[in-house]
Amino acid sequence: MRTFDLAPFYRSTVGFDRLFSLLDQATPDGSTGYPPYNIERTGENAYRISVAVSGFAQGELSIVAKENTLTIKGEKVANENDKPASEVLYRGIAARAFERVFQLADFVIVKNASLENGLLHVDLVREIPEAKKPRNVPIATGAPGAHAIEGTAEKAAA
Structure with a gap:
């Protein structure tokens, strides 16, 4: 039976602890x-x-x-x-x-x-x-930054 040492992965990754723990538990341990x-x-x-x-x-x-x-x-x-x-x-x-x-x-x-x-x-x-489901992000045409500046300039002048 092969055994795998996952210690290098623990040292070089962040946030994957649960994944590697599951891999450790998945190895057969002789249970019935x-x-x-x-x-x-x-x-x-x-x-x-x-x-x-x-x-x-x-x-x-x-x-x-x-x-x-x-x-x-x-x-x-x-x-x-x-x-x-x-x-x-x-x-x-x-x-x-x-x-x-x-x-x-x-x-x-x-x-x-x-x-x-x-x-x-x-x-x-x-x-x-x-909050975790994927959502569609609409794509706007034109330069959104220019519209924001024009709108604030008009309000400032008025």
Whole structure:
């Protein structure tokens, strides 16, 4: 496995710290792929994360959106008072605790979440503020500086 040293970029750039931190986090660290998930684009600025959480009840799941990070946690509540009616010979359905962290782009917010058929769906939308959207700048014909001077000269003379 190759490792990349991004230290030279940290030294020679300004304002790209978050980008290089994301690149550092994107390298595989041996974490498990549990639970599996899909990321879908459902519209021009709409996304959906679907996480397979079969066996987890709604109260055993938590979703936290903080700054540009979305964290989905699942923790099975072990109830020691309930004695199983049968002995499990093989456990193929995973019921272990998990934590999935997703890095969100700027201006991406969580709209809603739903749990259906063992899948947790988290809908996301990118809402760019009006101040950050591109705008058209009209092009004026003629010399705008000359008009401003003429207008101020006429007002000064009057």
